[in-house]
Amino acid sequence: MGAKVAGKAVGRVGAGVVGLVFSVPELVINCSDVNKCDSEASVNLRKNATDMRKAADQMEKELLQIRKIFQRLVEVRCQIETRKRSPDDMQRLLDFAMENCTDKAVRRWLGLNAESEIFSKLVEMFQVLKEEMDKEEDKNHSDDVDITFVAHGVITDTMMPASCLLPLPTVSDVVLYSPWNCNLEAEAAYGVATGKIKLSHRRFCCSPGCRTPGKKHRLKNVPDNWNSMRAAGNLNIPNIIVSPLKIPEDGKWKGIEVLKVKQQKPGRTRIIIPFILPSTDPKERISLPVVTLALSLVLMFSRFQATLHLAVCLGKGDKVMNLDEEALKQQYACTIDYTGMASTERMLASTLQAIRSSIKNMFSRNSSLESQGSAHVRLSKAFKAAFR
Structure with a gap:
């Protein structure tokens, strides 16, 4: 059961x-x-x-x-x-989560790659998220919620089934936005986090350190959809490694952000989680399936089911590694080295218009619109600091 x-x-x-x-x-x-x-x-x-x-x-x-x-x-x-857990408590949490994975391949992979102390810290981070969501219980919100996870990221040449990112049914899908071997530029990451980016907004360009002409970074066959891990099923994908964001001195990241995005369905909320673990080494590298397992476990004790949107770079962790680029092109798309995905001026224009509208509303009686406007302004600055 x-x-x-x-x-x-x-x-x-x-x-x-x-x-x-x-x-x-x-x-x-x-x-x-x-x-x-x-x-x-x-x-x-x-x-x-x-x-x-x-x-x-x-x-x-x-x-x-x-x-x-x-x-x-x-x-x-x-x-x-509980905030303070013994090593045995940490291991019991991890064991319980893995026992509830129905996919044997996922259980096997997590058994080899998950570490109880890091898992415990991730659970604590997502518990804060759940507490924020519990505050919304008395409001007319959908059971489905969109969560954007913002972190530094790279891919490795170790492959795994895409289903490893969906260990429990409480996370219904994980959506990737940039192609494989492609970095995510600041404005595009902001568009992913706020739900403003559209397929027509994608623009491929050189990343820092590139010596290849810009035209060669353009994809010939650009997918007409974002990369859904639920749709990928058991197809192999590179292991995605994430690491915490640096906590900015100016405090642009104020923890979890809850945005009422106009493009969302009525009652559906988008929550932004910057990957910041103060008690963890900023150089800590964590496999993404461990992150989704921790989120799935916490959501088991709520009424919510989440779609996780990933605002991270998917470039190679080591430029000399060998990727099966043809297989990745069949799964979704793969770019040449030092490629970045930015956004067109159309998305930036719509974002600026939304910010201007929010500023106008600052002088109205609607305080929620005022706070949303200031949140968008603060977040756009935070993404520039995090992805530069």
Whole structure:
């Protein structure tokens, strides 16, 4: 039984079922002793009573098993909500998350690549997210939420199934925006985070250190969709390694940002999570499937299901590594070295227009619009600082 299903079922196991467990044995005893005779009816009745006793014993075992599941769910939830965890608590969190992965290949990969202390820190970061989401519970929000994860990133020549990024059903999809071996420029990253970027806004250019003419960075066959990991299924992709953003001295990153983006469906919220772990070495390199596993675990104890949008660079971690570029082109697209994906002036123009509108609204009575406008201005500066 899945943990989330069990969680929903806990309210349904009430006094009626428990009463049934206690009343059935008594009924069985009465039926077994009926008349103490050997008539055909009494023999059949005693046989039925024996069958009922076996069924009652089996039901009791199943209820005890359900009880153990509920007890473990309570323990895991307490461990998630606790800031100070022992090494054993950290390992139990990781073990529980991996046990709930239905894909054997994902479990095997995570078993070799996940580390309990880093996983624990990621859980703590996403728990802060959940607490922010819990504040919205009384509002008319959809159960589906868009989360943008902003971090530094590279790809390696180690391949893995795309399904490793979707270990639990609470994360329904992971969406990548730049092609493989392509960096994400600041304005494009801002467009991804805010949901403003469109396919027509893509512009490919040279990244710092490039000695190749700019025209050669243009893709001949540009995909007409973003790169969905759910659609990729079990196709192999490069392992994506993320590392924390540097905490800027000017405080442009103010933790989790919640934006009401106009392009979103009514009631749907976009949440921006800058990957900042103060207690972690800024040079820490973490495999993305470990990040999505931590997010999935935390969301198991909420009503939300997330689509994760990735605002990271997907360039090579080492320029001399060998990538199967043809396979990556078949999966989505792959660029030459030192290619960056920026945005066209059209996206920047629409963004500036949104900011100007927000500034005008600062003088109105709508304080939420004012805060959203200032958030967009602050975030655009933050992306320039993080991706330069």
